[in-house]
Amino acid sequence: MSSTAGQRVHGGTDGLGAAPYDFSTNSHPAGPCPQALAAVQAADATRYPDPAYTRLRAALVAFHGVVPGRIVLASSASEFIFRLSAWVARQGGRHVHVPAHAYGDYLHGAQAWGLEPVASPDAADLVWACEPSSPLGQAHTDWPRRLDHPQAPLLALDCAYAPLRLQGQPTLGTAQLERVWRLYSPNKSLGLTGVRAAYAVAPADAQPAAAALDALAPSWVIGAHGEAMLRAWTEPGVQQWLQASLDPLRQWKARQLELLQGLGWDCQPSDSHYFCARTPQALDLGALRAAGIKLRDATSFGLPGWYRLGTLPPQAQDALAAAWRAQGGDNTHPPVPV
Structure with missing residues (x-):
């Protein structure tokens, strides 16, 4: 969008x-992933999900190999974009940098919370990146100069299309990825865009911020069908289908x-x-x-x-x-x- x-x-x-x-x-043109679709269809919509999402969080922690407390659940990628923008504004942030050609909700969410766009990522409090980018599907090029600087802006990397990379290599290495927020919305890769659910992996040193973002979410931020899709996303059979x-x-x-x-x-x-x-x-x-x-x-x-x-x-x-x-x-x- x-x-x-x-x-x-x-x-x-x-x-x-x-x-x-x-x-x-x-959306994945060969989808939906049969195993993920079956999980969504089997979801029990007659009951509330576990409000703590205990099993889902454990599955995502294991899937990404991170410590508990770094996973932030969201009702969709767009919802998280707005929530992160709100949190940055509440922390005193004033400026945002978005790619020249990008998903519109980065700027829409920032402006909804009073963040003004700036041309340089080093002049921003919040920087959005996406790789492969949308709409071009290319490498992101406009990174802050020093990701590891204590005063570096908060960098949020939208990984919506990373699982659908057909060529090329990610720009950031493993160590650099540990210093950025990573946003995942698997419904595109699974061919299930009508199921809304997403999550973010916080940087290694940002567990307090992750807890604050969790606190900004409403109860039951993900419904039963979204929970089922995200749990399926972590299963080996689903990842094998994708590959x-x-x-x-x-x-x-x-x-x-x-x-x-x-x-x-x-x-x-x-x-x-x-x-x-x-x-x-x-x-x-x-x-x-x-x-x-x-x-x-x-x-x-x-x-x-x-x-x-x-x-x-x-x-x-x-x-x-x-x-x-x-x-x-x-x-x-x-x-x-x-």
Whole structure:
């Protein structure tokens, strides 16, 4: 999601429902993960979850190999973004730095709590980063100069797409990651974006801050279905499914890039399964949507004329190519074989 003039712009389901061929969302195109879906479907929605989330916290502590007290649960990544912004403002923070092209809730949450955006990450009290980034799927480049300085800003790294990295390496090493807040929202990687639940791993020395952020959350911050999804996320079988899905996803992405580039589209490099592309002539998004195809206009990300596309299976790719040709696009290149 991104924000334009106070409006929240997003991909995925819209007023017309779910598009049959939805390139506008970054959800895993091979999902849902069967094991995670079964866990969500088996969740007992007739009862409150354990308000302390004892078993969930223990599973996440073991999964990340951290000490208890470093896990902060959230009803979604967006909810945590707003809560962290509120906590920074309550601590006297005044300034925020966000990536030039980024998820809109970083800035929306900061502005809701009176944090003013600044150009330099070293001048901020709160710095947001995302890697692979959205919408570009590239490495984050605008880090504070010294992450280990006592007066360094609070750095929050959105890891929403890290499990879906198809190439490249993370910028931060293990020791550096121990000094930043890491935000995880597994619903994208599991193909279950309708289930809202997330969590953050606090820096190694930030257990008091983690406790304060926990105290800012309402009771039962995660419902039964979100709890079931997060517990499933930590299970070996789910992680094995995810890893096994990446090679086919790489093949789908390579095919989609070849197809679109053959049609004259300019496609940006990306480390994840989504990327930004620009067409040689304007697209009629309304006509595409009527044909069951949805793309994400990247204007609200600060990229007018570009579109963010998630990778979809070959059938969806061919439908997009046919719709593009129907709008008068290049029809001189042969189709890409499956």
